[in-house]
Amino acid sequence: xxxxxxxxxxxxxxxxxxxxxxxxxxxxxxxxxxxxxxxxxxxxxxxxxxxxxxxxxxxxxxxxxxxxxxxxxxxxxxxxxxxxxxxxxxxxxxxxxxxxxxxxxxxxxxxxxxxxxxxxxxxxxxxxxxxxxxxxxxxxxxxxxxxxxxxxxxxxxxxxxxxxxxxxxxxxxxxxxxxxxxxxxxxxxxxxxxxxxxxxxxxxxxxxxxxxxxxxxxxxxxxxxxxxxxxxxxxxxxxxxxxxxxxxxxxxxxxxxxxxxxxxxxxxxxxxxxxxxxxxxxxxxxxxxxxxxxxxxxxxxxxxxxxxxxxxxxxxxxxxxxxxxxxxxxxxxxxxxxxxxxxxxxxxxxxxxxxxxxxxxxxxxxxxxxxxxxxxxxxxxxxxxxxxxxx
Amino acid sequence: xxxxxxxxxxxxxxxxxxxxxxxxxxxxxxxxxxxxxxxxxxxxxxxxxxxxxxxxxxxxxxxxxxxxxxxxxxxxxxxxxxxxxxxxxxxxxxxxxxxxxxxxxxxxxxxxxxxxxxxxxxxxxxxxxxxxxxxxxxxxxxxxxxxxxxxxxxxxxx
Numbered sequence: 001x002x003x004x005x006x007x008x009x010x011x012x013x014x015x016x017x018x019x020x021x022x023x024x025x026x027x028x029x030x031x032x033x034x035x036x037x038x039x040x041x042x043x044x045x046x047x048x049x050x051x052x053x054x055x056x057x058x059x060x061x062x063x064x065x066x067x068x069x070x071x072x073x074x075x076x077x078x079x080x081x082x083x084x085x086x087x088x089x090x091x092x093x094x095x096x097x098x099x100x101x102x103x104x105x106x107x108x109x110x111x112x113x114x115x116x117x118x119x120x121x122x123x124x125x126x127x128x129x130x131x132x133x134x135x136x137x138x139x140x141x142x143x144x145x146x147x148x149x150x151x152x153x154x155x156x157x158x159x160x161x162x163x164x165x166x167x168x169x170x171x172x173x174x175x176x177x178x179x180x181x182x183x184x185x186x187x188x189x190x191x192x193x194x195x196x197x198x199x200x201x202x203x204x205x206x207x208x209x210x211x212x213x214x215x216x217x218x219x220x221x222x223x224x225x226x227x228x229x230x231x232x233x234x235x236x237x238x239x240x241x242x243x244x245x246x247x248x249x250x251x252x253x254x255x256x257x258x259x260x261x262x263x264x265x266x267x268x269x270x271x272x273x274x275x276x277x278x279x280x281x282x283x284x285x286x287x288x289x290x291x292x293x294x295x296x297x298x299x300x301x302x303x304x305x306x307x308x309x310x311x312x313x314x315x316x317x318x319x320x321x322x323x324x325x326x327x328x329x330x331x332x333x334x335x336x337x338x339x340x341x342x343x344x345x346x347x348x349x350x351x352x353x354x355x356x357x358x359x360x361x362x363x364x365x366x367x368x369x370x371x372x373x374x375x376x377x378x379x380x381x382x383x384x385x386x387x388x389x390x391x
Numbered sequence: 392x393x394x395x396x397x398x399x400x401x402x403x404x405x406x407x408x409x410x411x412x413x414x415x416x417x418x419x420x421x422x423x424x425x426x427x428x429x430x431x432x433x434x435x436x437x438x439x440x441x442x443x444x445x446x447x448x449x450x451x452x453x454x455x456x457x458x459x460x461x462x463x464x465x466x467x468x469x470x471x472x473x474x475x476x477x478x479x480x481x482x483x484x485x486x487x488x489x490x491x492x493x494x495x496x497x498x499x500x501x502x503x504x505x506x507x508x509x510x511x512x513x514x515x516x517x518x519x520x521x522x523x524x525x526x527x528x529x530x531x532x533x534x535x536x537x538x539x540x541x542x543x544x545x546x547x548x549x
Binding site: 002003004005123124125126127162164165167208209210260364366367368369371372373377 | 484485486488489490491493494495496497498499500501502503504506507527
């Protein structure tokens with residue numbers, strides 16, 4: 001067997017009443033005065049109140065709350081929060097939000113645990129040494145990023161306009177609390193786009209150069225949970241379907257944290273940076289075209305994943321040599337259904353993207369770390385071709 | 392003091408010197424180097440205690456540092472075996488990265504440009520049959536024999 005590494009040290013508390021355990025988990029980790037990071041959207045939707053109410057009832061101070069976190073995690077915001085943490089006497093971090101809040105919290109925790117002052121000095125891949133332990137609990141409020149269980153953070157340097165990737169097991173939180181009460185106010189479109197992000201995490205992890213038997217187990221379970229539960233959540237939501245979808249996001253996060261993503265994410269990150277296309281939306285637009293691009297190198301994996309995407313009957317009734325194409329066909333039809341149920345747009349022009357941006361997007365995509373794990377080599381011409389197909 | 396690996400030492404130096412020569416002779420490698428800011432330095436080696444070379448850009452030109460110390464960006468291998476697999480064209484950098492053999496200290500997006508430059512330099516340094524499994528054929532813009540002559544007989548260090 002080829003050499004591989006796998007890490008997921010995060011304790012996952014998932015399902016009914018998971019949120020109530022935050023008090024025990026804080027105590028277990030040794031935190032009595034946590035710094036709470038969130039954003040104004042989560043605060044205004046009343047989601048943060050659900051957390052602070054439980055904390056206050058149990059005598060845990062909630063006066064150290066920071067909610068001015070921008071849509072893209074930011075270098076200067078991280079550095080200033082780390083400075084505020086030191087002055088406040090806080091002894092742990094709670095992140096309640098989506099990808100930006102969680103990545104910001106990861107950055108703050110990294111600066112603190114490495115006893116640094118500037119997150120810019122900690123850039124890189126697997127370069128961070130074991131640091132001081134800062135208790136860190138994550139409460140995801142979307143069902144897509146999986147960031148609560150990934151050893152990755154994407155942080156933007158707004159001075160240069162570049163999004164930087166940080167990859168280190170030191171970024172992994174201690175505990176993730178997955179409770180659907182934190183996602184119940186999400187609008188349909190956001191549920192659809194974040195779940196599509198999770199689906200892409202699982203598909204790219206299952207077909208990447210870095211895939212391994214353990215990441216495959218997480219990826220395939222995530223695929224099955226997303227394709228069976230997302231339509232239910234959008235059409236006629238049940239608690240069980242919403243719990244399954246939230247869990248799928250976490251599982252897909254664990255999968256891609258250990259197997260990487262590929263060209264869909266490379267182009268998606270660039271589209272976000274250059275044209276402001278929201279990440280999950282970009283994933284939905286790009287996925288079918290990128291799967292077609294990767295078909296010749298990923299045929300085996302795409303064929304195998306039909307079982308998890310479409311179910312046993314479809315898999316058994318499809319000839320072996322047609323399963324890869326059937327997986328792509330399934331994804332196309334699945335996205336159409338999600339579009340009908342949520343209104344999620346499936347072309348770039350609906351997000352205001354114009355062809356004159358493509359050259360810059362292609363250049364940025366090739367400099368994205370995700371492209372290295374894509375089985376098929378990607379050139380600038382390939383990216384331009386994919387983008388044109390998505391317009 | 393850790394014991395250095397003679398072969399690693401040689402191949403890192405050959406690759407680094409090869410990139411310096413090709414930064415003037417190959418348009419794609421030149422473009423990657425042009426993208427680096429002035430005074431930017433790139434370290435390549437076995438971390439933390441193994442062989443290590445540093446390429447530095449000054450006044451728009453690349454050179455190999457005589458006495459390498461730190462670098463703005465370091466791409467390192469976790470052990471000498473992993474380095475030799477890539478540097479002797481038995482594995483690609485992408486494969487090395489996916490095996491967790493590779494460490495990057497610095498901006499990963501800049502490292503991607505360096506990866507492309509190394510891949511392209513390897514196409515000059517090794518015959519096609521050695522690299523064809525993981526690197527597509529390229530149209531060479533400089534003679535590999537002349538490249539080797541310049542690597543060994545030109546002053547490329549400062």
